[in-house]
Amino acid sequence: MINLEVPAKFAQLVDQAHQAAAEFFRPNSRKYDREEHTYPKELDLLAALLDGLSASGGGAGAGGVRRETVAKRGNQNGANLRLLLGTMEMCWGDVGLLLSMPRQGLGNAAIASVANDEQLARYAGKWAAMAITEPDTGSDSAAIRTTAVLDGDHYVLNGEKIFVTAGERADCVVVWATLDRSKGRAAIKSFVVDRTTPGFELVRLESKLGIRASDTAHFRLTDVRVHRDNLLGSPDIDTGFAGVMQTFDNTRPLVAAMAIGVARAALEETRALLNEAGVDIDYDRPWTTQPAAAATFLHLEADWEAARLLAMEAAWLADNREPNSLQASMAKAKAGRTATEITLRCVELAGAYTENSLLEKWARDAKILDIFEGTQQIQQLIIARRILDKSSTELK
Structure with a gap:
């Protein structure tokens, strides 16, 4: 049976993450939003904390849980849920700064999830980015064009990769490439490429709508x-x-x-502004009997709670070695869409269209959370395939 209350054993972790978010992330949020492409060196002091929050327990990075290493002793709350709760708190502070934390990249998650023991040891403590998207290939990761050709003891990689989060700052990049384009997804493999490897060229860093504290790179191989x-x-x-x-x-x-953390920040700020304006949010009265602003807030908060519970369920299933592909996509789709709607509606309710409030920044930051690691539309397609028991060939 799933209990979606925050486990008591994680209370200290949640408190530590919240302190880091409140004392560094939030106060520096606007600064590094304005100073795009400037690495926040202060993050090095927090890297050890994030290593503790990571599911690997030793710097393997975001989502770095190898399910076969999790002992099955009845229902349990473990590394995935711990990292999920820490991420929510940190992104209440600033999602761009969290994405800039060393050793917390998607590449670290790939290494932790599928690497062998020798590779795990070799890349322990390294910061790994992930390179999947290409100029002509976005959501359909199985259609990538970057090639890998075996030549003796080496693979020779050629292609282009865009939208690589933390690409410039990482020590290495996990690059997706195909061994044979004619084989489609069956030939897709991932390779760990050190940033100093000859021929691995940084083309440019992107200037972005949101998460501006985080660098986003374009590479040519x-x-x-x-x-x-x-x-x-x-x-x-x-x-x-x-x-x-x-x-x-x-x-x-x-x-x-991440989306849940940003949305919560927006809700809390908006609630305070509504209270200052004399708008009372009453949980003991039907929303239809309350002012329009209060009714809107109650709807947004209910959506937020649904997204939070879906995310916790997906993490709990992973901790208990249960299939969670459907729930992971449902959580991503719900939270991404909800955070975008909540932050924009909060801007509207508060009239916060200028830099006098962080609400406008959170609205910009939220949009990417509905896009990267699978767009809203792709998540809905995955959900439909799982529910209808259709293959990717049968349901496109």
């Missing part, structure tokens, strides 16, 4: 030679793509947690 030991998972075609995709089952609830 020209005859990049990567040792075969850097391939994550099986080198055999027709084997391993499902394992690579399993990374998202761990990380999509974390993106949902």
